[in-house]
Amino acid sequence: MIRSYHHGALAEAMVDQALASVRAQGADHVSLRSIAQALDVSPSAAYNHFADKDDLLRSVGSCGLAALDERMARVLAAHPADTADAARSRFTGLGRAYLGFAIDETHLFQLTFGPICMAKQLPPGESGPYIKLTASLDDLDRRGLLKPGIRPGLDLTVWAATHGMATLLVEGAVPPESADGFIESIANLITK
Amino acid sequence: MIRSYHHGALAEAMVDQALASVRAQGADHVSLRSIAQALDVSPSAAYNHFADKDDLLRSVGSCGLAALDERMARVLAAHPADTADAARSRFTGLGRAYLGFAIDETHLFQLTFGPICMAKQLPPGESGPYIKLTASLDDLDRRGLLKPGIRPGLDLTVWAATHGMATLLVEGAVPPESADGFIESIANLITK
DNA sequence: CAGGGCATATGAACGATGTCAATATTGGAG
DNA sequence: CTCCAATATTGACATCGTTCATATGCCCTG
Numbered sequence: 001m002i003r004s005y006h007h008g009a010l011a012e013a014m015v016d017q018a019l020a021s022v023r024a025q026g027a028d029h030v031s032l033r034s035i036a037q038a039l040d041v042s043p044s045a046a047y048n049h050f051a052d053k054d055d056l057l058r059s060v061g062s063c064g065l066a067a068l069d070e071r072m073a074r075v076l077a078a079h080p081a082d083t084a085d086a087a088r089s090r091f092t093g094l095g096r097a098y099l100g101f102a103i104d105e106t107h108l109f110q111l112t113f114g115p116i117c118m119a120k121q122l123p124p125g126e127s128g129p130y131i132k133l134t135a136s137l138d139d140l141d142r143r144g145l146l147k148p149g150i151r152p153g154l155d156l157t158v159w160a161a162t163h164g165m166a167t168l169l170v171e172g173a174v175p176p177e178s179a180d181g182f183i184e185s186i187a188n189l190i191t192k
Numbered sequence: 193m194i195r196s197y198h199h200g201a202l203a204e205a206m207v208d209q210a211l212a213s214v215r216a217q218g219a220d221h222v223s224l225r226s227i228a229q230a231l232d233v234s235p236s237a238a239y240n241h242f243a244d245k246d247d248l249l250r251s252v253g254s255c256g257l258a259a260l261d262e263r264m265a266r267v268l269a270a271h272p273a274d275t276a277d278a279a280r281s282r283f284t285g286l287g288r289a290y291l292g293f294a295i296d297e298t299h300l301f302q303l304t305f306g307p308i309c310m311a312k313q314l315p316p317g318e319s320g321p322y323i324k325l326t327a328s329l330d331d332l333d334r335r336g337l338l339k340p341g342i343r344p345g346l347d348l349t350v351w352a353a354t355h356g357m358a359t360l361l362v363e364g365a366v367p368p369e370s371a372d373g374f375i376e377s378i379a380n381l382i383t384k
Numbered sequence: 385c386a387g388g389g390c391a392t393a394t395g396a397a398c399g400a401t402g403t404c405a406a407t408a409t410t411g412g413a414g
Numbered sequence: 415c416t417c418c419a420a421t422a423t424t425g426a427c428a429t430c431g432t433t434c435a436t437a438t439g440c441c442c443t444g
Contacts, residue, residue: 007393028307031430042394044432049392053431110307115220118363150381156357156370157377161349164356171310178348185349189342189381199422223401234423236403241421245402 011049013039015059019108022060026107027114032056054116061121064112067105069128071097076132084143088191091136095162095183098129102166103176110170113163133159145191154190161186203241205231207251211300214252218299219306224248246308253313256304259297261320263289268324276335280383283328287354287375290321294358295368302362305355325351337383346382353378 007013017038021030032053036043050056075093079086102109111117124130134155141151165182168174199205209230213222224245228235242248267285271278294301303309316322326347333343357374360366 010392026307032432033430043430044395044434045393047432113359113363115218115302115363118365124365150377153373153377156366157353157374157381160357160360160366160374161353162356163360164354164358165348165352166356167305167359168352168355171305171307173310173316174348174352181345182349182352185342185345189339189349202421224403225401235401236405236424237422239403 007039007041007045010039010041010045014046014049014056015063018056018060019063022057022107022111023105024107027057027060027111027116057111057116058121060108061112061114061117064105064108064117065127065129067108068098068101068112069132071101072129072132081139084145087136087139087143087145088187091140092183092187094132094136095186096180098162099166099169099179099183102169103179106170109166113167130155130159140191147190147192150190158186158190199231199233199237202231202233202237206238206241206248207255210248210252211255214249214299214303215297216299219249219252219303219308222249249303249308250313252300253304253306253309256297256300256309257319257321259300260290260293260304261324263293264321264324273331276337279328279331279335279337280379283332284375284379286324286328287378288372290354291358291361291371291375294361295371298362301358305359322347322351332383339382339384342382350378350382 014035017035018030021035021038032046033043035056036046046053046056050059072094075097076090079090079093081087081090118124137146137151137154137158140146146154162183165174165179169176169179206227209227210222213227213230224238225235227248228238238245238248242251264286267289268282271282271285273279273282310316329338329343329346329350332338338346354375357366357371361368361371
């Protein structure tokens with residue numbers, strides 16, 4: 001089939017194209033129609049695979065979350081897990097990966113953690129990034145590297161701090177150079 | 193003039209109406225046309241006073257920032273500034289005001305700190321809320337209540353943390369009940 | 385192999401939106 | 415009183431998300 005009437009894998013193709021468009025222009029400036037046009041498909045074809053434009057964007061957001069998770073996974077794979085120094089490196093590495101994602105993939109970050117995707121999606125407590133954060137804090141705690149008595153609720157505190165810094169970076173409220181210092185600052189606050 | 197041809201104060205009226213609409217439905221679901229219709233004015237009348245829809249929304253965002261600043265100012269006015277205990281109360285009070293604004297005025301918060309308003313606006317380092325935060329940290333520092341050596345860069349760290357928690361609250365990623373515990377957790381991390 | 389059903393795509397249409405150009409109205413300064 | 419500049423209107427355009435009726439073709443049944 002040279003150019004079959006049926007596309008065959010429209011769903012994936014649309015997510016891919018939407019992902020590229022979001023990366024390039026940001027979710028607000030991406031139209032269903034332009035995505036369809038890029039795939040040589042009629043605009044209404046999308047509705048066989050997605051309920052909404054928002055439904056499609058949510059799929060793109062999942063890719064964003066996966067991309068972030070992969071960055072964090074790479075950090076864990078790169079650092080050995082044995083020494084105590086490594087425990088701290090793993091923690092700061094995870095933080096830098098989070099902020100790096102925000103800096104490198106501004107638009108995708110905005111979609112992934114924006115209102116469209118956050119509503120009606122899995123509780124972030126079960127997402128890969130959050131689990132990795134929790135595990136890293138547990139690791140620090142097990143080795144006695146945390147300041148005493150601060151472990152309860154620390155997940156949320158650190159997550160909020162990192163996520164907040166990421167949004168400030170994304171909005172240009174703060175220059176990218178401040179990212180590393182911020183991570184170091186967090187690490188200094190929670191470790192002895 | 194009973195119903196003059198000219199409105200007379202369209203600019204302010206549109207900001208007021210837009211503010212109300214944003215509070216009710218969120219900035220994404222507010223249209224220029226509906227605002228104009230609510231004021232019995234033609235849609236294009238707006239363009240005598242605002243360059244864009246975004247330009248109008250930026251004015252609404254300024255109101256949001258002002259509302260937040262007022263909440264924080266009320267906290268400072270309510271707490272006496274003399275005792276050392278009060279210094280800590282002022283700090284946590286400021287944080288609670290910030291999160292309270294996010295919880296009570298979800299939509300307005302999203303607009304005020306969203307991409308539309310953050311771009312092309314005053315650097316947040318000069319905004320009322322940020323200045324109040326800095327002053328509060330200086331106060332704690334002056335009284336020797338901060339952990340030693342952490343003051344440099346603390347503004348950014350605390351701001352990011354609080355702002356991050358606010359966005360998580362706003363997106364429903366975290367329940368409102370966790371707000372107070374979060375503030376306490378931050379205070380415990382930075383004070384002796 | 386024939387044929388029919390079902391998932392998939394099309395096309396035209398609707399209502400709404402942001403924006404602009406041309407025109408009309410008015411209050412107030414000279 | 416007259417005329418101007420500010421302000422509003424009208425009408426139009428392109429674009430958007432979405433829906434409905436219709437067309438297409440692949441696979442499964444007989």
